[in-house]
Amino acid sequence: MKIHEFQAKETLKKYGVPVQDGYAIKELSELDKALSSLKAAGINQFVVKSQIHAGGRGKGKIYNADNRAELVLEGGVKFTKDENKVREYAEKMLGNILVTHQTGPEGKKVKTLYITEGLDYKKELYVGILLDRAVSKNVIMASTEGGVEIEKVAEETPEKILKVWIDPAIGFQPFQARQLAFGLGLKGTAFKNFIPFIMKLYNAYEETDASLLEINPLVITNDDRIIALDAKMNFDDNALYRHPEIAAYRDLDEEDPLEIEASKYNLNYIKLDGNVGCMVNGAGLAMATMDIIKLAGGEPANFLDVGGGANKETVANGFKIILSDPNVKAILINIFGGIVRCDRVAQGVIDAVKEVNVTIPVVVRLEGTNAYIAQDMLKKSGLNFEVASSLKEAAEKVTAVIG
Numbered sequence: 466m467k468i469h470e471f472q473a474k475e476t477l478k479k480y481g482v483p484v485q486d487g488y489a490i491k492e493l494s495e496l497d498k499a500l501s502s503l504k505a506a507g508i509n510q511f512v513v514k515s516q517i518h519a520g521g522r523g524k525g526k527i528y529n530a531d532n533r534a535e536l537v538l539e540g541g542v543k544f545t546k547d548e549n550k551v552r553e554y555a556e557k558m559l560g561n562i563l564v565t566h567q568t569g570p571e572g573k574k575v576k577t578l579y580i581t582e583g584l585d586y587k588k589e590l591y592v593g594i595l596l597d598r599a600v601s602k603n604v605i606m607a608s609t610e611g612g613v614e615i616e617k618v619a620e621e622t623p624e625k626i627l628k629v630w631i632d633p634a635i636g637f638q639p640f641q642a643r644q645l646a647f648g649l650g651l652k653g654t655a656f657k658n659f660i661p662f663i664m665k666l667y668n669a670y671e672e673t674d675a676s677l678l679e680i681n682p683l684v685i686t687n688d689d690r691i692i693a694l695d696a697k698m699n700f701d702d703n704a705l706y707r708h709p710e711i712a713a714y715r716d717l718d719e720e721d722p723l724e725i726e727a728s729k730y731n732l733n734y735i736k737l738d739g740n741v742g743c744m745v746n747g748a749g750l751a752m753a754t755m756d757i758i759k760l761a762g763g764e765p766a767n768f769l770d771v772g773g774g775a776n777k778e779t780v781a782n783g784f785k786i787i788l789s790d791p792n793v794k795a796i797l798i799n800i801f802g803g804i805v806r807c808d809r810v811a812q813g814v815i816d817a818v819k820e821v822n823v824t825i826p827v828v829v830r831l832e833g834t835n836a837y838i839a840q841d842m843l844k845k846s847g848l849n850f851e852v853a854s855s856l857k858e859a860a861e862k863v864t865a866v867i868g
């Protein structure tokens with residue numbers, strides 16, 4: 466699960482990580498209060514930050530939500546010393562569409578703004594923590610090339626990214642924190658401040674069951690404090706039950722409506738751009754099915770894993786979700802009857818097709834226990850199924866009907 470920058474900062478603050486404070490607002494009417502609170506703290510330069518679940522906001526563009534051709538503002542993060550400008554930026558961002566290199570051309574609607582202090586600083590750094598699956602250890606990455614696209618640094622000058630791997634048995638060691646600080650070329654007070662910063666940051670990552678924690682940029686202020694200016698946190702969905710306060714941060718506005726619907730039925734659904742709807746049991750088989758559809762010249766419209774125990778309800782719900790995608794022109798059902806028997810799945814498919822009133826071609830491939838009975842049931846159902854006996858045949862049939 467992803468959360469917004471202001472929520473990530475709220476979380477990090479609980480773990481003692483120095484972050485830049487601010488006020489999240491959803492309405493323009495809340496702006497004055499945010500501004501006067503900042504001014505009361507002696508702050509006289511401000512940053513208005515669009516809150517969307519995507520990065521690259523600083524270099525993004527704001528378009529009018531009612532007229533997508535109209536460019537309203539260059540940049541989804543704006544620095545100013547002028548209070549009137551704060552208001553102008555807030556008006557231009559709130560309710561409009563922010564397009565960044567991470568959102569795709571459709572962009573994302575800005576529904577929340579974060580109003581913060583505009584900081585003066587002498588250096589921008591990068592720090593990221595995530596799980597390195599290749600070695601089954603968390604890795605902390607740091608770079609002096611903060612603020613810019615770290616993907617570019619990783620590609621063009623990988624030597625500029627330092628990495629330390631954390632042994633899960635002994636945890637993050639102070640010498641490793643010093644290794645990073647030396648590597649970043651820090652000295653004196655900045656060096657001293659970096660050590661507790663990174664130790665606390667790692668602790669926050671671990672304690673919250675985060676799957677990614679990225680600070681880009683991390684800044685060294687003119688008086689050598691280390692502060693997180695931006696914060697991105699993703700969490701392991703399977704551990705969210707342990708963190709109700711983080712689960713409560715979920716912002717459904719940022720998620721695909723069909724994916725939200727699927728999650729209600731415990732279906733693992735990811736929407737894609739093609740036109741062949743797929744219903745499969747098991748994530749591995751679902752991946753293989755998508756691959757073979759592509760091999761046959763088609764484009765999958767989704768990933769859908771209905772789980773090991775596919776029954777009539779899951780099949781019916783899966784159908785409804787696949788059919789809600791207007792791009793879907795045909796459906797391929799590929800179920801392996803291991804735990805579940807194929808004849809039961811076939812009955813589920815027949816009932817669901819009758820109930821949901823499916824009008825597009827459906828190709829079914831059932832393999833495993835009682836597969837031959839299932840094929841017979843589908844053929845005799847009087848419904849318009851294309852039955853396939855191998856995965857290859859199924860993929861060829863479904864791409865052929867689309868043409």
Ligand code: ADP
Binds near residue numbers: 519581681682
């Ligand atoms: P994104 O990564 O989505 O572009 P950031 O929060 O990193 O958003 O902001 C983009 C850039 O804006 C930063 O790299 C920094 O240069 C500048 N910036 C962000 N917040 C502040 C701030 N509080 N004070 C000064 N500059 C800021």
Ligand code: MG
Binds near residue numbers: 521695
């Ligand atoms: Mg950033």
